[in-house]
Amino acid sequence: MKLTRRVKEILSWYESDNPGTKANLARILMSGKLGGTGRMVILPVDQGFEHGPARSFAPNPPAYDPLYHFELAIEAGLNAYAAPLGMIEAGAATYAGCIPTILKVNSSNSLSTTKDQAVTATVADALRLGCSAIGFTIYPASEHQFEMMEELRELAAEAKACGLAVVVWSYPRGPMLDKAGETALDICAYAAHMAALIGAHIIKVKPPTSTISLEAAKKTYEAHPVDLKDAAARIAHVVKAAFNGRRLVVFSGGEAKSSEALLEEVRAIHAGGGHGSIVGRNAFQRPKEEALKLLSAMIEIYRGRP
Numbered sequence: 001m002k003l004t005r006r007v008k009e010i011l012s013w014y015e016s017d018n019p020g021t022k023a024n025l026a027r028i029l030m031s032g033k034l035g036g037t038g039r040m041v042i043l044p045v046d047q048g049f050e051h052g053p054a055r056s057f058a059p060n061p062p063a064y065d066p067l068y069h070f071e072l073a074i075e076a077g078l079n080a081y082a083a084p085l086g087m088i089e090a091g092a093a094t095y096a097g098c099i100p101t102i103l104k105v106n107s108s109n110s111l112s113t114t115k116d117q118a119v120t121a122t123v124a125d126a127l128r129l130g131c132s133a134i135g136f137t138i139y140p141a142s143e144h145q146f147e148m149m150e151e152l153r154e155l156a157a158e159a160k161a162c163g164l165a166v167v168v169w170s171y172p173r174g175p176m177l178d179k180a181g182e183t184a185l186d187i188c189a190y191a192a193h194m195a196a197l198i199g200a201h202i203i204k205v206k207p208p209t210s211t212i213s214l215e216a217a218k219k220t221y222e223a224h225p226v227d228l229k230d231a232a233a234r235i236a237h238v239v240k241a242a243f244n245g246r247r248l249v250v251f252s253g254g255e256a257k258s259s260e261a262l263l264e265e266v267r268a269i270h271a272g273g274g275h276g277s278i279v280g281r282n283a284f285q286r287p288k289e290e291a292l293k294l295l296s297a298m299i300e301i302y303r304g305r306p
Ligand code: FBP
Pocket: 044, 045, 046, 047, 050, 051, 169, 171, 252, 253, 254, 255, 278, 279, 280, 281, 282
């Protein structure tokens, strides 16, 4: 496989990584219909853990089958498929080598009142299953944020030493943030920056809204304004916070919404220099044909053909 100039340039941003990690990042960046472009669409299916099976899969019952998600990601020509241990194990042999996988190594569930996640898989699992990366969620602002960051530090060091890449879901939540604060522009940018500081290769955040939440940051945003009304400008601000664009930043899809609403977000991510989307519910909760159509429309936007 010949790497494109763009992928070589992206790999050059990761100056401390060994050839194994770079090869795994290259695998993700070169796979699927967006392979080589520097943009990505990834399918994450950890919602069964996070929200429960019925809330996740009842809208499209074939999605109860773990193999369905491998098929969907492969047929859609996505860059990678991310899931917790059981989901990856369930299709590991059938789909070995068919699509890069990201093993989600910590998980939360809706039966807990604390904002925390349990470590549910290991770096050894990721290697055994042929994954290209581990995935880890941190909740900046939660009562457990520092333990989560310390767990990530340890797992990321181990993963990198074994030549794996590290994908960080950086989702602010906790007592000091109201619902609007969780996706406020300053908070999303802060979350992306912290993930970069902990050593993430790929950072996943939610699309930022026009709210500025942190009292201490308001003056700075007044002095150095971002065009809050422009979704692309907000995306660009988050990407800037991730080492001035020297880290890959992808944006999540959120709850199921209309295709047009999702594509509008994707246009803003593309225009703002975001590196792609990691979209779960909006893909697997639709009937497969519809999901394939939507994913294909997203890919077209990232290919610069809106
Ligand atoms: P969606 O596209 O379904 O939002 O998936 C992205 C994701 O990060 C999942 O990996 C995760 O399960 C989910 O969002 C968590 O969402 P929340 O924390 O808002 O419940």
